[in-house]
Amino acid sequence: MSGSAVLRRPLAQVSEVFYQSDSVQALRNSQVSEVPAQQYATATAVSFQSVGKVYQSSAGAVHALDDITLDIPAGSIFGIIGRSGAGKSSLLRTINRLEQPTSGKVIVNGVDMGLLGEAELVALRRRIGMIFQHFNLLSAKTVFDNVALPLRVAGVRPAEVQQRVTELLALVGLQDKHHVHPRRLSGGQKQRVGIARALATKPEILLCDEATSALDPETTQSILQLLRDINRRLGITVILITHEMSVIREIADQVLVLEQGRIAELGQVWQVFGSPQHAATKALLAPLQHGLPDDVQQRLQAQPPASGAYEVLLQLDYSGAGGLEPDFLRIAKAFGGDLRLVHGGVDRIQGHAHGRLLLALHGQTALPNLSQLAQGPEAIAHRIEVLGYVV
Known part of the structure; x- marks a missing residue:
């Protein structure tokens, strides 16, 4: 050969x-x-x-x-x-x-x-x-x-x-x-x-x-x-x-x-x-995303209940841009209410933080302007959205 x-x-x-x-x-x-x-x-x-x-x-x-x-x-x-x-x-x-x-x-x-x-x-x-x-x-x-x-x-x-x-x-x-x-x-x-x-x-x-x-x-x-x-x-x-x-x-x-x-x-x-x-x-x-846990998904509603206690489920996304990272003190201050971490995680890739946090805010707390919290020097995340209401 x-x-x-x-x-x-x-x-x-x-x-x-x-x-x-x-x-x-x-x-x-x-x-x-x-x-x-x-x-x-x-x-x-x-x-x-x-x-x-x-x-x-x-x-x-x-x-x-x-x-x-x-x-x-x-x-x-x-x-x-x-x-x-x-x-x-x-x-x-x-x-x-x-x-x-x-x-x-x-x-x-x-x-x-x-x-x-x-x-x-x-x-x-x-x-x-x-x-x-x-x-x-x-x-x-x-x-x-x-x-x-x-x-x-x-x-x-x-x-x-x-x-x-x-x-x-x-x-x-x-x-x-x-x-x-x-x-x-x-x-x-x-x-x-x-x-x-x-x-x-x-x-x-x-x-x-x-x-x-x-x-x-x-x-x-x-x-x-x-x-x-x-x-x-x-x-x-x-x-x-x-x-x-x-x-x-x-x-x-x-x-x-x-x-x-x-x-x-x-x-x-x-x-x-x-x-x-x-x-x-x-x-x-x-497969790498921190999705919504099944038990939370089952309790999630598109609209707040007419009566009774509930929580607003928020999703905060981090893309790694601009050096922005989760700061729980600033997050708590921005929402000014009873807030808890439900699920999520943040990875570091090439020195940049990226990931997703799911937070539950007491339903009686007034929501701030979410678009303002996702831009400029006061931003606490790159994207914030309300996923629904958990009862």
């Missing part, structure tokens, strides 16, 4: 192919030259310029990507999210040209991927690491050998392989697992091996394809912390796709929301979370 044949295989299968002796020799003999380092000294790691991708199916043309134009800053953690079929994987795979765009350009560290020949593409791919949802480790090989795979394929000297793999396993917290096989590892440990392998060739960009989707919540947190540490310590640009907004909230600097192959929203994470504009973004954020 030729080196070019290997490159045409899906990357998820390449690891198995590499261990066939003829393909390894073919790649070693390809006389690949390194892309000059100065080509990577740009402020933008990846630039998509009017990128489109059309697949042909029995039912006709399927537009997976449609006019995608955006820049991913070098050294950032960039999240791509969308519902199933939104085009996330297609977009990610154009970065290392596992998918060839039907139209437009993908510029990686100043290099137009569409203009690269086989040898140049191999060299550039060594600067782009990739980790996967299901790890893609070689079950018959040890942890050490799995991490060493891309280095051995590249013809790195054994002494250097030993040093680099030892350093990487220490970085990901697996320094005592050199000789262990993947079947004896937990899911989180397997993903750490995958991360170490992706870092073997010292990439400038790390692509994460649903890297935490197969992990439990606690392990997910540890992997996200590891990716954050790698980004900060090594300056690597991390680009991740996920269907979980909680992952984006935890780690990303910027987020792209895709819907049917088009850009629905793009911006700083705190801005998109605090003030979503597109229906797709709102749907993805819905």
